[in-house]
Amino acid sequence: MAAGAPVIEAKGLNLTFQTGDGPVHALKDVNLTVNRGDFVSFIGPSGCGKTTFLRCVAALEHPTGGTLTVNGMTPDEARRKRAYGYVFQAAGLYPWRTIAGNIALPLEIMGFSKAEQAERIERVLELVELKGFGKKFPWQLSGGMQQRASIARALAFDADILLMDEPFGALDEIVRDRLNEELLKLWAATGKTIGFVTHSIPEAVYLSTKIVVMSPRPGRITDVIDSPLPKERPLDIRDSREFIEIAHRVREGLRAGHGDEV
Amino acid sequence: MAAGAPVIEAKGLNLTFQTGDGPVHALKDVNLTVNRGDFVSFIGPSGCGKTTFLRCVAALEHPTGGTLTVNGMTPDEARRKRAYGYVFQAAGLYPWRTIAGNIALPLEIMGFSKAEQAERIERVLELVELKGFGKKFPWQLSGGMQQRASIARALAFDADILLMDEPFGALDEIVRDRLNEELLKLWAATGKTIGFVTHSIPEAVYLSTKIVVMSPRPGRITDVIDSPLPKERPLDIRDSREFIEIAHRVREGLRAGHGDEV
Amino acid sequence: MREKVLPVLSVLGIIVVIWYAAAVWMNSTWVYDQAERAGTTVSFAEMVPQTMAQDRPLLPPPHQVVKELWKGVAGQAVTSKRSLVYHGFVTFRGTMMGFALGIVMGVALAVSIVRFRVMDMSVMPWAIISQTIPIVALAPMILTVSNQLGIDNREVPKAIISAYLSFFPVLVSMVKGLRSPDAMQLDLLRTYNASESETFWKLRLPASMPYFFASLKVAVAAALIGTIVGELPTGAIEGLGARMLIGSQFGEPLIMWAALFASAILAGMLIVLVGTVEQVARRRMGGPA
Amino acid sequence: EDVTLQLKWVTQAQFAGYYVAKDKGFYEEEGLNVTIKPGGPDLAPPQVIAGGGADVIVEWMPAALAAREKGVPLVNIAQPFASSGMMLTCLKETGIQSPADFADKTLGVWFFGNEYPFLSWMSQLGLATDGSPGGVTVLKQGFNVDPLLQKQAACVSTMTYNEYWQVIDAGISPDDLVTFKYEDQGVATLEDGLYVLEDRLADPAFQETMVKFVRASMKGWKYAEANPDEAAMIVLENDETGAQTENHQKRMMGEIAKLTAGSNGALDVAAAERTVASLLSGGSDPVISKAPEGAWTSAITDKALQ
Amino acid sequence: MIWLGGAILFWLAAWAVNASVAGSAAGRSRAGRVFVPLLFGITVLVLWEGVVRGFGVQPVILPAPSAIWARIVASPEVLWADFVQTVVKGALTGFVMGVGAAFAMAIAIDRVPFLQRGLLPIGNFVAALPIVGLAPILVMWFGFDWQSKAAVVLVMVFFPVLVNLVAGLQASERMQRDLMATWGAGYWQALVKLRLPAAMPFFFNGLKIATTLALIGAIVAEFFGSPIVGMGFRISTEVGRLGLDMVWAEIAVAALAGSVFYGAVSVVERWVTFWHPAQRH
Numbered sequence A, B: 001m002a003a004g005a006p007v008i009e010a011k012g013l014n015l016t017f018q019t020g021d022g023p024v025h026a027l028k029d030v031n032l033t034v035n036r037g038d039f040v041s042f043i044g045p046s047g048c049g050k051t052t053f054l055r056c057v058a059a060l061e062h063p064t065g066g067t068l069t070v071n072g073m074t075p076d077e078a079r080r081k082r083a084y085g086y087v088f089q090a091a092g093l094y095p096w097r098t099i100a101g102n103i104a105l106p107l108e109i110m111g112f113s114k115a116e117q118a119e120r121i122e123r124v125l126e127l128v129e130l131k132g133f134g135k136k137f138p139w140q141l142s143g144g145m146q147q148r149a150s151i152a153r154a155l156a157f158d159a160d161i162l163l164m165d166e167p168f169g170a171l172d173e174i175v176r177d178r179l180n181e182e183l184l185k186l187w188a189a190t191g192k193t194i195g196f197v198t199h200s201i202p203e204a205v206y207l208s209t210k211i212v213v214m215s216p217r218p219g220r221i222t223d224v225i226d227s228p229l230p231k232e233r234p235l236d237i238r239d240s241r242e243f244i245e246i247a248h249r250v251r252e253g254l255r256a257g258h259g260d261e262v
Numbered sequence C: 001m002r003e004k005v006l007p008v009l010s011v012l013g014i015i016v017v018i019w020y021a022a023a024v025w026m027n028s029t030w031v032y033d034q035a036e037r038a039g040t041t042v043s044f045a046e047m048v049p050q051t052m053a054q055d056r057p058l059l060p061p062p063h064q065v066v067k068e069l070w071k072g073v074a075g076q077a078v079t080s081k082r083s084l085v086y087h088g089f090v091t092f093r094g095t096m097m098g099f100a101l102g103i104v105m106g107v108a109l110a111v112s113i114v115r116f117r118v119m120d121m122s123v124m125p126w127a128i129i130s131q132t133i134p135i136v137a138l139a140p141m142i143l144t145v146s147n148q149l150g151i152d153n154r155e156v157p158k159a160i161i162s163a164y165l166s167f168f169p170v171l172v173s174m175v176k177g178l179r180s181p182d183a184m185q186l187d188l189l190r191t192y193n194a195s196e197s198e199t200f201w202k203l204r205l206p207a208s209m210p211y212f213f214a215s216l217k218v219a220v221a222a223a224l225i226g227t228i229v230g231e232l233p234t235g236a237i238e239g240l241g242a243r244m245l246i247g248s249q250f251g252e253p254l255i256m257w258a259a260l261f262a263s264a265i266l267a268g269m270l271i272v273l274v275g276t277v278e279q280v281a282r283r284r285m286g287g288p289a
Numbered sequence D: 001e002d003v004t005l006q007l008k009w010v011t012q013a014q015f016a017g018y019y020v021a022k023d024k025g026f027y028e029e030e031g032l033n034v035t036i037k038p039g040g041p042d043l044a045p046p047q048v049i050a051g052g053g054a055d056v057i058v059e060w061m062p063a064a065l066a067a068r069e070k071g072v073p074l075v076n077i078a079q080p081f082a083s084s085g086m087m088l089t090c091l092k093e094t095g096i097q098s099p100a101d102f103a104d105k106t107l108g109v110w111f112f113g114n115e116y117p118f119l120s121w122m123s124q125l126g127l128a129t130d131g132s133p134g135g136v137t138v139l140k141q142g143f144n145v146d147p148l149l150q151k152q153a154a155c156v157s158t159m160t161y162n163e164y165w166q167v168i169d170a171g172i173s174p175d176d177l178v179t180f181k182y183e184d185q186g187v188a189t190l191e192d193g194l195y196v197l198e199d200r201l202a203d204p205a206f207q208e209t210m211v212k213f214v215r216a217s218m219k220g221w222k223y224a225e226a227n228p229d230e231a232a233m234i235v236l237e238n239d240e241t242g243a244q245t246e247n248h249q250k251r252m253m254g255e256i257a258k259l260t261a262g263s264n265g266a267l268d269v270a271a272a273e274r275t276v277a278s279l280l281s282g283g284s285d286p287v288i289s290k291a292p293e294g295a296w297t298s299a300i301t302d303k304a305l306q
Numbered sequence E: 001m002i003w004l005g006g007a008i009l010f011w012l013a014a015w016a017v018n019a020s021v022a023g024s025a026a027g028r029s030r031a032g033r034v035f036v037p038l039l040f041g042i043t044v045l046v047l048w049e050g051v052v053r054g055f056g057v058q059p060v061i062l063p064a065p066s067a068i069w070a071r072i073v074a075s076p077e078v079l080w081a082d083f084v085q086t087v088v089k090g091a092l093t094g095f096v097m098g099v100g101a102a103f104a105m106a107i108a109i110d111r112v113p114f115l116q117r118g119l120l121p122i123g124n125f126v127a128a129l130p131i132v133g134l135a136p137i138l139v140m141w142f143g144f145d146w147q148s149k150a151a152v153v154l155v156m157v158f159f160p161v162l163v164n165l166v167a168g169l170q171a172s173e174r175m176q177r178d179l180m181a182t183w184g185a186g187y188w189q190a191l192v193k194l195r196l197p198a199a200m201p202f203f204f205n206g207l208k209i210a211t212t213l214a215l216i217g218a219i220v221a222e223f224f225g226s227p228i229v230g231m232g233f234r235i236s237t238e239v240g241r242l243g244l245d246m247v248w249a250e251i252a253v254a255a256l257a258g259s260v261f262y263g264a265v266s267v268v269e270r271w272v273t274f275w276h277p278a279q280r281h
């Protein structure tokens, strides 16, 4: 498929959870098109439905209304074609596997050879700066290290679409910057489509080609900003005028989303 | 006890974990004095021992060397005197209790009356902007909402010492700013001593009277910065020269901590 | 080692003391009754020794049981049919067969129940019902039927009875254990489009291990009980069950007590065995030592 | 020719004749290869034979007749036991001196098909067994005499050759006991007989086998009667549980010999009819509903004893 | 052969129906949850009847379901009296006492590490005392009536509940325990507020196994001495009398009682451990 073709298309998407005390309208009338090779960030107050939307895309949640297609298929068909790499908001490592074992898990399932597995594990561990921790068990790692291990797990295989739910939330600025750069490099090299949830406005602006601003109760999209920044992004682009302008627009959008509460 | 008296005193603190493949030196020769009413931030690359240090203070981990006193007692004695409010890095809510029930838990343990409990739950839910979610169960909340519930739980009772491990990691900028302000207000009003782990340099600088920069392998303190900022801190203090200077010093410290790896 | 042995020994000591006291108390009735029948009276001091050496004590004091056990274990060649070791081995063999069969049945059923909704809905209730049927009532029928099918060997019906009792704890725990992975762990595999069998091997099975091992201890005890039950009507020929029956039927409570303790020791050994396997597995699965 | 014999209970001198016949080669002499299956609690020999697990069984006549009514056509082909060894053993201190004193007492009884003689005796005495006032309270007694020793029952069922001696061994002197033998009370029923399925008897070859079997078995019984100690030792050797003792078995053999004495294996039809009469007289709940036909045959013993 | 063939055909058809119902939305409804196991049960009965008639199995070996049903209808008083004696007096009393004792013991073991190391290994021994060895002794000690049956049930129920509860009390997560520690919660507070709730899924596992054991225990104990009422008494007596229809009638009552008992425990479980992933699947 050509770059630029629509990969994710949501039309009038709705999702309502039935809970003990009444329905929760997690997504309301969401329309969004993500093209091949896009890097889309989702930003919005907590509880606005970012996770829920990503879960819908990955066919982990079933919308109660509207249509959603991925590569022209239903999300479930795309899932069966192993289109997704998903980094959850919590690390979600399997406690009975070592870090290396956790990263090996998707590789085993997708049938990589033992040698290939070892080679990839080595590579992604290095990428997330966890070299030498492969043999540790999850509970022997700090929170940030666990989060990085879970990122490594999603990067180890070549999914078309990478969905990342606040992957860098537990990392310090320096590592975060470094991983941001790495992620951009990876994206540039592979042309993956990336859906990325973050709470950091600079991060969203720095990484994305498209920024989706959401607002809660009911969860909906309030703004979609196409970034005019070039594909090549040195770290100091963050001091450029364009960057600051986009950041400002995002912040305004966010503030508006919070408006109803304050 | 007078304000300014030492509350936490660590002298030559060491902690080594024995793991399957060799010992991990999580804390090495840590010296630190925290005075009553201090707001201390810990910042450092992931895996540098921030969580471990906080756990030692709360008597959840036992140092393998050095001395550590809290209010002149051992951490364990202090714990039994209910000196601590602790917000863990992961939300850690009890799945069989509603959000309100989770917040009520420490109150029940400390013997607050039913009416008092209800009143406090109401107040802290409002503080963390979760009003109306009291009756939901943890798995019905988004990640950020769970994190806020766990903050509410730690704020509901009046612990002398508040230990918070990346409490705002999963929150968006706006809520984060708001909660930062609230936390400062609470701190000013109550004169609590606060230990606070964060990965955000601006957050650390904005909140703290003392910033502790740590570095990993082995985990140690590389810099302790006493903030010259006034106690009264409007949000725009972040644009002041002093603020930017301190932030710079912290960033340099952090970068140095990472140095050995890059 | 010392921290392990000392508490067991002291608790054991306390139990022995209580046991002796109870033996004196319970066996004294008989002493007083006998005295009354003989028209004499006995003092407390005369009574106590008489409670220690009865042929048919209500509760034999520990040393009597130990003596009988010793006689059964060391008093003869282990191949002799009077040897408790020999009978213990017969029971052990039956238990292991039934236990193995029970694990296989329990796990297989649990897997199909978790995998197929039809199985869950239709078989689970009947698996439960199967356990409410008193096996002792079925044992002779199982024997007769296997006889009719031309199985003339006593081991098979015994193993069936034993498996019948031991598969259930495994089934119940495994169903729960296989369902214990939380939503996120399952979702992760869904994003990999892992097949059902991969989900099973890589997630459900490892997650069920704590439940599995908790059930094994119960199951091995059940298998032993099943074997002993199977040893009664299957001709009461060999095994600890047969010894118990004969001891009871021939008014030799000591034979019965000795067999009872032999089976408890056997059970203890089996449980320790299972516990050791559990420890090893736990360590390999990253549990804190 | 293979023959499988299902015993009523565990290996003990009660079945000495068969073990002797096997060990002494009497079966072999007849060209038979006999397998002796010990019984156990809850194993009903009629069920085993109905299921094809045995060719011939040892059973008490009341149970055999009851089974016949249930559709298992058992036929008595020989009766090595001439008299009954069943009795009620009571503690004197309970004040029981005669059956008239049973009222309102607790009596231990074996069930599992062994209760029929007791029930018909009670109905002849006019004592209700449902626990109502003026009747007797019945306990289902286990395998031993504990209820008597623990004074949970005033009387328990015993066999002259086994349980009675358990009471004595326990240290209660015969003077402290009162016993009621079913023989003496005129309610005796026939015990250990040999039974086969009626339809198989129609086969002359099977008949022939049974003739040989009964002949050899009776030879065994008579040998055991004459050499009780040796017979007891043979039983002991055949006991795979290893729990039986020489003392017990020798004494049991001595008592058994008294019961088999006077029987050459042929069924005493008068005794059989007495058994039937006793069972039919069971009041409102008789053990059998009508006199059986063809429940015994002399065809085998007639040939075997020529 | 007609019977047999018909029964097998019925089996196949019913299985197909069940598979489709279970797979469909109807299978999730309350009616579906009753219908599927019911149809399965009916299938088993039809197959059973077919085999008995088709092969001409003798009623003294295995009676047909129709004969068993006829017996049930003919003797409700006897069945009821036996039920009260065995289930209500024997099994339930013993169950309650056994679970209570296991609970107390689990907490004692948990509270006092010395006991944990000393008593648990010995508990393993006691637990595996085979009921057939124990029952005669307990009958000797506690008499012939239901008290001795309750004692047998107590002993049988004790171990599975204890083992599961002890495992459950270790099942809370580290962070959850750490939270309690930071609040300075005492032992009992942590127990009631954290460790017991976290132990409940395990505890109910034990309870479910115990419900079936309780019934088996009460019935089997009657084999070793009893008054002349009770399900175990009836079963053992009727086997000897070749009244297999009555035996199976009692078994049917036992199965019914056991299922109701188990179902009741499951309902309570669902209610208490609603938060456990196994309940939300």
Ligand SMILES: Nc1ncnc2c1ncn2[C@@H]1O[C@H](COP(=O)(O)OP(=O)(O)OP(=O)(O)O)[C@@H](O)[C@H]1O
Pocket (backbone or CB within 6 Å): A139, A140, A141, A142, A143, A144, A145, A170, B017, B018, B019, B024, B025, B026, B044, B045, B046, B047, B048, B049, B050, B051, B052, B053, B089, B219
């Ligand atoms: N229970 C444990 N067993 C073994 N090693 C451990 C254990 N807990 C922590 N560690 C190790 O100790 C070091 C410090 O961990 P700690 O959790 O204190 O880091 P942290 O500064 O909080 O990092 P983060 O910002 O990622 O949360 C890490 O290298 C970690 O692997």
Ligand SMILES: Nc1ncnc2c1ncn2[C@@H]1O[C@H](COP(=O)(O)OP(=O)(O)OP(=O)(O)O)[C@@H](O)[C@H]1O
Pocket (backbone or CB within 6 Å): A017, A018, A019, A024, A025, A026, A044, A045, A046, A047, A048, A049, A050, A051, A052, A053, A089, A219, B139, B140, B141, B142, B143, B144, B145, B170
């Ligand atoms: N399983 C569920 N049952 C009921 N309500 C749910 C469930 N999952 C999510 N919700 C609700 O849906 C809304 C959106 O949740 P979602 O997790 O998508 O938020 P989010 O944008 O990812 O927030 P955060 O930044 O805090 O992670 C929230 O109000 C939440 O309470």
Ligand SMILES: Cc1ncc(C[n+]2csc(CCO)c2C)c(N)n1
Pocket (backbone or CB within 6 Å): D008, D009, D014, D040, D041, D042, D110, D111, D112, D114, D141, D142, D143, D159, D162, D163
């Ligand atoms: C459960 C049960 N109890 C008693 C007997 C009775 N029984 C049959 S033969 C015999 C003689 C024993 O020496 C005895 C006592 C039995 N068969 N099954």
Ligand SMILES: [Mg+2]
Pocket (backbone or CB within 6 Å): A050, A051, A052, A089, A165, B142, B143, B144
């Ligand atoms: Mg989220």
Ligand SMILES: [Mg+2]
Pocket (backbone or CB within 6 Å): A142, A143, A144, B050, B051, B052, B089, B165
């Ligand atoms: Mg940490």
